[in-house]
Amino acid sequence: MQLDWYLAPFALATLLAWGVAVVAWRRRQTPGALALAVVMLGVGLWSAMDFGQWAVTEPALLRGFDRALYLGVVLAPPGLVALAQDLTGHGERLTGRLLALFAIEPLAVQLVLWTPELGHLFLARLQVQPGSPVELAVTYGPLFWVHSLYSYALILWALVTVARARRHASPLLRRQLGTVLAAALPPVLANGLTLFEARTQLALLRNLDLTPLGFALTGPILAWALFGQGMFDLVPVARDRVLELVRDAVLVVDRQGRLTDANPAADELLRLVDPGLPPRLAGQRLETLLATWPPGARRSLATLRQAPAADELRLPTPSGLRRFELRRSPLSDRRGRVLGELLVLHDETERLAAQEALAQANADLQRQLATVAELQARLAEQAIRDPLTNAYNRRFLDRALEEHLAEAQERGTGLSLVFVDLDHFKALNDTCGHATGDQVLVAVTRLLDRGARSGDLVCRYGGEELVVLLPGTPKATALARAEQWRRQLHQLRVPAAGPNSGPQVTASFGVASLPEDACSASALLAAADAALYAAKRAGRDRVVAAGLTATNAAP
Structure with missing residues (x-):
């Protein structure tokens, strides 16, 4: 073993690279972390083998360490490509097929290096130079330069990918991607100096490979970009991916x-x-x-x-x-x-079709609502109409009488009510039949309705009894109109079933007015009803006013 001060950076670089690899592996769910772990694992192997190459003096070990360091060298470039793809939102491009293609070159390098018949194509000569320290003079073969060009092409690919993504990124993401680009500079510069020295054989750096030291600086910078700057929370979805989706x-x-x-x-x-x-x-x-x-x-x-x-x-x-x-x-x-x-x-096809369908459904609904409203109006009208004569029924009369009474009392106007009862109606039904009796009721109702003013109400009170409500009409006028109706009934003939001619129709009339005869609706009805029965007792076919004597019978 030979230890010297220049071995310390390689030892520190090894520990630093493997430390970053462990941290990245523990956070491998973060985009780019797994690729960073692979890169730093390779850098650590690279630094460790460089350390061993300079620390031993045995020629066989020197040659072994020089070959073994390429176990780490070949991992860094494809790892950087994978890291760039992950950071720019293109991680889905790292398919199994692409990773298999990436594995071809590293495996080929190892095959050439560890095959005696092929090793000279990559490392043309490994010559041990005695001295203090013992050094290994390396002459590179043609495949080494092919490997170097391939590695630089991968690194350039990674840098271009990050640079293009940075152009379209938000200011915060642009700063973070700038950090990634800056992290690539130390290993590129270090490798460039190493290759320059090897090519020129100047021995300015004592044949030291500075590339793993540069990568050792890159690891913490990338880790800070990923985990310190929160890039994993802000990884952009590339714009071309958005356009694809x-x-x-x-x-x-x-x-x-x-x-x-x-x-x-x-x-x-x-x-x-x-x-x-x-x-x-x-x-x-x-x-x-x-x-x-x-x-x-x-x-x-x-x-x-x-x-x-x-x-x-x-x-x-x-x-x-x-x-x-x-x-x-x-x-x-x-x-x-x-x-x-x-x-x-x-x-807009589906939306417009749905909109038009909705408009059509709304139009159909409006038509249905109009139909329902019309039916409701008919039902409401039928609820207050007599089905035979189409005159208002007694239920409606009770309500209308209260309303008109209140209005008359409030305004001080007159209100008259005429009770009409058809004479001998039961005998008519018995003689001519109920169908003829119904025709008589309908004809009398129409006669009263034709003589009514706007606002007057003709109601069927029950059986053969009819009531005409005359708002704003004084008693004298009501008597005159009742007499007019009585005379018109003499002209009315209703066809009878069979050969006999229709019967002559007569009626008795009772008239009561507000305020002379009553002060309430029930009292007004009672006064008119009493006058009606007075007309019947006096011989029928006549008009009687409440509180007055009956008029003469028809001439």
């Missing part, structure tokens, strides 16, 4: 009218209308891609592209007519120069 068709068109980008929904829509489109749509003129669209749809799109606006676009497809809300937004750079435009087609 969004259901709206999104088209990006440059100033020359060429399609520069289209999300899967837009690609599917374009091919749905025209299945003959070429496999690659980017670079094609939009007018060419829309050549098979209906003229109306092309005109809508052309009109919309004249100014930022929204419009409805109808597009026939094999599955039927689809309706889209079409929106256009100009795309400008920071200087305000228009670079192109963004077209978004939002499928």
